[in-house]
Structure formats: C-alpha cells, structure tokens
Amino acid sequence: MNLLAPVRRDRVLAELPQCLRKEAALHVHKDFHPRVTCACQEHRTGTVGFKISKVIVVGDLSVGKTCLINRFCKDTFDKNYKATIGVDFEMERFEVLGVPFSLQLWDTAGQERFKCIASTYYRGAQAIIIVFNLNDVASLEHTKQWLADALKENDPSSVLLFLVGSKKDLSTPAQYALMEKDALKVAQEIKAEYWAVSSLSGENVREFFFRVAALTFEANVLAELEKSGARRIGDVVRINSDDSNLYLTASRKKPTCCPGG
Ligand SMILES: Nc1nc2c(ncn2[C@@H]2O[C@H](COP(=O)(O)OP(=O)(O)OP(=O)(O)O)[C@@H](O)[C@H]2O)c(=O)[nH]1
Numbered sequence: 001m002n003l004l005a006p007v008r009r010d011r012v013l014a015e016l017p018q019c020l021r022k023e024a025a026l027h028v029h030k031d032f033h034p035r036v037t038c039a040c041q042e043h044r045t046g047t048v049g050f051k052i053s054k055v056i057v058v059g060d061l062s063v064g065k066t067c068l069i070n071r072f073c074k075d076t077f078d079k080n081y082k083a084t085i086g087v088d089f090e091m092e093r094f095e096v097l098g099v100p101f102s103l104q105l106w107d108t109a110g111q112e113r114f115k116c117i118a119s120t121y122y123r124g125a126q127a128i129i130i131v132f133n134l135n136d137v138a139s140l141e142h143t144k145q146w147l148a149d150a151l152k153e154n155d156p157s158s159v160l161l162f163l164v165g166s167k168k169d170l171s172t173p174a175q176y177a178l179m180e181k182d183a184l185k186v187a188q189e190i191k192a193e194y195w196a197v198s199s200l201s202g203e204n205v206r207e208f209f210f211r212v213a214a215l216t217f218e219a220n221v222l223a224e225l226e227k228s229g230a231r232r233i234g235d236v237v238r239i240n241s242d243d244s245n246l247y248l249t250a251s252r253k254k255p256t257c258c259p260g261g
Helices: 034-041 065-074 112-119 137-141 143-152 173-190 205-227
Strands: 052-058 087-096 099-108 127-133 160-166 193-196 237-239 248-250
Touching: 034 205, 052 065, 052 143, 052 205, 065 087, 065 099, 065 160, 065 205, 087 205, 099 205, 127 137, 127 143, 127 205, 137 143, 137 173, 143 173, 160 173, 160 205, 173 193, 193 205
Parallel strands: 052 099, 052 127, 127 160, 160 193
Antiparallel strands: 087 099, 237 248
C-alpha cells in the first residue's frame, strides 16, 4: 500500500533544468548524464526512489532563507520578519525522469544566538544552499564562513554547493550587475553554482529548486550505479573537480546499455 500522496504535477521533471550562469555552474551539460537517463529508463536506480535527500539552507540573519523555502513549498511570502529559532524543515516530493525523489529542505537560523542549535542539524547534507542578500555586501562576505561551518559536518568532496543571492527585487539593474560580479567570483572560488532570486516576486525560485532537485538526483543515481558495480571501465565520475568550471563532471561516453542513449 502506498501511503504517500502522488507527486504534484508541477513537481515532475522530465528534463534537466539549466543553470543560471555558465561561469558558475555545477555543470553545464544540456541533459542528464546518459548513464542516469539510461538507469531511469531501465528501472535501475536502486534505492534512490526511496531515499530522502537532505538539503540545508544557511546564511546571515534576515537574508531571506525562510521566505525562499516558503515561496517554493507553499507559494507564500511574508513581509514581516520572524527569526527562525534553531531549525525548521519542509519536505518536497519530485518525480525525476519517472523516479520519485524527495528533498528535505532544512531552514536554519542565521541569528548568532540560535546558530549552535542549528549547526547540530548540518550533518548528512547532500546539498548546501548558502544564501546572501544581493543588497548587502557583508552578507556575501560572510558566505565563506557559513560554508566552512557547514562543511565541518559534511563531506566536502561529495556535497553540492549553491550560492544564492536573495531579494533581487530590491536592486536596480546597475546595482545587481555590480553585486553579481562579486558573487560570481565567490561562487567560482568555493565551487558553488550561482543563482539570484526574489521570493517576493518569485523570480527564479522554482527554477532554482528544480535545479537543486535535478542535480542532487543525478549525483544520487551516479553514486548508486557506482555502488552497485554497474560502472564500466572507462567511465570517470569526478565530483567537485578542478576541471575548468565544471564542478560536477562525468564522462560522456555513450552508454552501452541504451543504444543511441
Ligand atoms: N523585498 C524582499 N524582501 C524579502 C525577500 N525575501 C525575504 N524578504 C524579507 O526579509 C526579511 C527576512 O526574511 P526571512 O526569510 O525571515 O530571513 P531568514 O534568512 O530566514 O532569517 P533568520 O531566520 O533570522 O535566519 C523578511 O522581512 C522578509 O519579508 C525578497 O525576495 N524580497
């Protein structure tokens, strides 16, 4: 008996959502890795469909972490600031290439006095979303410290990183362009994928979370294939590679399992 509600129709991903900026992307391939597509077609994704992937959202107080999650999960926006005390989380169910996939989005407190409670929940993250306010350069400067803290509890070689500028609606195009330059530099340095969003208008929010879901799913399926020994000689999977701008790269050798795949 399936006790879970069906996946919402607007959470179905049939294609790989694209990055925002090619200069700071986890990878820039147009499609899912062929081995992932192939595994999904052949129902060889192992436990991926039953797993829940943990995603943590960190960053300075009041940068808009809660609003970002609420815009995506509940399509709401609250203009009044209520500090997150410790942590909170939302579950989101997707269907990626026909396979169910769940993300647990952990909203953590940015306020110093709640930080020690929040940091106890950092462990086991598959993706880290570091949020800064596009209108506050200090919040961008602090992202490296947030990342360092989050990585203390996680495996830096396998976790996917996203650097997200929030409150885009509050910047003029000129202000935004200036901030984006700095943010792209930070994203490249820390090997994170860069996004800019507005939870007020909803700009890029859905696109961003779809990208998080897709890349986390892809990494999970590749890891599952590797674990199950399905990896063939000649395939190379490098996560967080130093290879140009591709932080998450994998060989594009034609899979033998899916002719033409
Ligand atoms: N204009 C605008 N305001 C925003 C946006 N996102 C958040 N805010 C406002 O910024 C304030 C803080 O938002 P929160 O989402 O609570 O911030 P937070 O990062 O979760 O804060 P902590 O829980 O203290 O860490 C609130 O008053 C929001 O209404 C946005 O995209 N645009």
